[in-house]
Amino acid sequence: MKLTFAHMGHLYIPIGALFRHLGLEVVLPPPSSKRTLSLGCQNSPEFACLPLKVNVGNYIEAIERGADTIVMAGGIGPCRFGFYGEVEREILQGLGYEFTMFIIDPPQGKIGPLLKQLGSLVGPVKPRDVIYALRLCWEKVTGIDRLNRLAVKVRPREVTRGETTRTMTDILAEVDRAETIDATRAAVNRGLSRLAGIPQRQDGPPPPRVGLVGEIYVVLEPFVNLEVETRLGELGCEVERSIYLSDWIRRHVIGDIFRILRPDPLLSLARPYLGHFVGGHGLDTVAHTVEYARRGFDGVIQVMPFTCMPEIVAESILPRVSKELGIPVMTLVFDEHSSDVGVITRLEAFTDLIMQRRVRLGEIGECAVTSV
Amino acid sequence: MDRLPVAGIDVGSLSAEAVIMRGDEVLGYSILPTGADSRGAAEKALAVALENAHMTAGDLAFIVATGYGRISVPFANKRVTEITCHAKGAHFLFPKTRTVIDIGGQDSKVIQIDESGRVVDFAMNDKCAAGTGRFLEVMARALEVDLEAMGDLSKKSRKHLVISSMCTVFAESEVVSLIARGEAKEDIISALHESVAERVSSLAQRVGVLHQVTMTGGVAKNEGVVRSLGQKLGMPMNIPPEPQIVGALGAAIISRELADGAGR
Structure with missing residues (x-):
């Protein structure tokens, strides 16, 4: 069996390690590219959202490399993603590919069926090995998040533009290669000190802080969001993502398995604007925008795939949040037609806008406009 | 100095x-x-x-x-x-401008500015030629008139027509069928100006329109669009020379x- 799964940001590092340590052979799809997108678009319904199209492209490219088993997450709606596993299976079967697909649905409090499904995927393994694999996976997830959180602070202050991004690529490759928990820890720690060692400018006002909210796949996948996080950082903004994988797993996977869903303090922030779940991350988007405004951020950028219902609901609410709490918000919608030129112009103009707002609020002195 | x-x-x-x-x-x-x-x-x-x-x-x-x-x-x-x-x-x-409406060749944008000329908010059209200069250019070609002449021609319009498609390609088909129906060029052009103004004013509502409005970009030379847009916004606009x-x-x-x- 040669197992594969779709890309979503750096997910391939921890999930790849998890499966390998459960004794499975993993065949990763090549990094998402124009070809991936093109294969996905040719073979997907036009009005499906971008995540489905890129997933299909990833699977085709992985099958070309010899993969024969696909693992995909399921869901329970109202976001369409929950049904994408089934649709993707149909599409690939229709194209004549031979493969087995495992769609892992959220356990919703019943862990029995999930364990049975995983058991049939993994086969007989010692509980000790399962625990080690899970711990290694978690070590990588939290390590990558720690590295990312430091990188977004270093990037706007770096003296040589692009150095943080180059260093991160290096560090992440090292974290990926680490085959044990100890080696992972060492790689993460080495990475953290390498990032801290990047020459940074010391003078001038602190960089503006921008929150990145929106749909999880677009937030986490730089190929799809046209590297919005890196670009903003290199324009001089400190970016905080609303979604880090470790937080998400803590809240949703672990919370769901053990049914410890307490009232979420974050979501009560959204209540004056949106009082109930709208699917996907719509409610989180509103809640995080309120949170960033309260924490004194300079702006918020919402990203989503074209036709994303939960985020469209949030988008229609954000202007009110923006007005009442006085925080600039910009929405970027991505599909296969998005071009980096348009995104760059909007990001530069948004950076100008928030810098000029800081001048107006008297936070900083007169400053030059953003330029590249 | x-x-x-x-x-x-x-x-x-x-x-x-x-x-x-x-x-x-x-x-x-x-x-x-x-x-x-x-x-x-x-x-x-x-x-x-x-x-x-x-x-x-x-x-x-x-x-x-x-x-x-x-x-x-x-x-x-x-x-x-x-x-x-x-x-x-x-x-x-x-200097009293608070809203800038720029309709360029292939994008249109609405910018809200403060008393010092700093950008407060902005909106741009997304990946589509609706409400841009290109839209008018394509229609001018379909109608076999000069782009520059459209503003003047629209003044002679006597009949109210509606172009309902926002999409440049579909609107062009509409124009072709209006021509086939024997409608006057002047009336079709006037309807096209309405369509551009409609599109841009809805973009403007996203940002909010504050007095005074200044219009920039090549399309500001087209009196027809300027007139329609001014009517939709309910205020006159500054047009630079x-x-x-x-x-x-x-x-x-x-x-x-x-x-x-x-x-x-």
Whole structure:
């Protein structure tokens, strides 16, 4: 069996390690590219959202490399993603590919069926090995998040533009290669000190802080969001993502398995604007925008795939949040037609806008406009 | 203080403009088609503007490039987005401007600015030619009239027609069927202006329209669109004498600020 799964940001590092340590052979799809997108678009319904199209492209490219088993997450709606596993299976079967697909649905409090499904995927393994694999996976997830959180602070202050991004690529490759928990820890720690060692400018006002909210796949996948996080950082903004994988797993996977869903303090922030779940991350988007405004951020950028219902609901609410709490918000919608030129112009103009707002609020002195 | 001349260059999708300034005075400008070579167009636009100002490139203290082609102007000292530049340019020409509506060759944008010309909010059309100059250009071709003549022709319109498609391609089919039905060109053109105004005013509502409104970009030369848009917004708009150079003018003003800063 040669197992594969779709890309979503750096997910391939921890999930790849998890499966390998459960004794499975993993065949990763090549990094998402124009070809991936093109294969996905040719073979997907036009009005499906971008995540489905890129997933299909990833699977085709992985099958070309010899993969024969696909693992995909399921869901329970109202976001369409929950049904994408089934649709993707149909599409690939229709194209004549031979493969087995495992769609892992959220356990919703019943862990029995999930364990049975995983058991049939993994086969007989010692509980000790399962625990080690899970711990290694978690070590990588939290390590990558720690590295990312430091990188977004270093990037706007770096003296040589692009150095943080180059260093991160290096560090992440090292974290990926680490085959044990100890080696992972060492790689993460080495990475953290390498990032801290990047020459940074010391003078001038602190960089503006921008929150990145929106749909999880677009937030986490730089190929799809046209590297919005890196670009903003290199324009001089400190970016905080609303979604880090470790937080998400803590809240949703672990919370769901053990049914410890307490009232979420974050979501009560959204209540004056949106009082109930709208699917996907719509409610989180509103809640995080309120949170960033309260924490004194300079702006918020919402990203989503074209036709994303939960985020469209949030988008229609954000202007009110923006007005009442006085925080600039910009929405970027991505599909296969998005071009980096348009995104760059909007990001530069948004950076100008928030810098000029800081001048107006008297936070900083007169400053030059953003330029590249 | 004896100020040095500076330049702003705006390389748009359809036309490239350059403005040479010293202090508050515009010494020369140019408007040329961009064509397929944006770098060449930028160089040529600057050369023509310099010629009009009776200067050479060596006289310039600073150059700022803007517009979609700003990255292909290697001789510029800085590159700034067209949103910031249009805000600066409109504020310079009409200091009471609070809303800038720019309808260019292939995008339209609405910018809200404060009393100092700083951008407060903005909205741009998304990946579609609806409500842009290109929309009118395609329709002018279908109707076999000159783009520049459309504004005048629409004044003769007597009958109210509606073009319901926002999409350029579908609207063109609508135009073709209106022609086939024997409708007058003037009436069709008037309906097209309404369509552009409709699209742009809905973009403007996203940002909010504050008095005074200044319109920039090539489409501001079209009286028909200006009239329709003014009616939809419920207020008159400032129209600069040369609406196409406002982006380049803004870039020149930023040049001036940066040159001053550099000389401190």
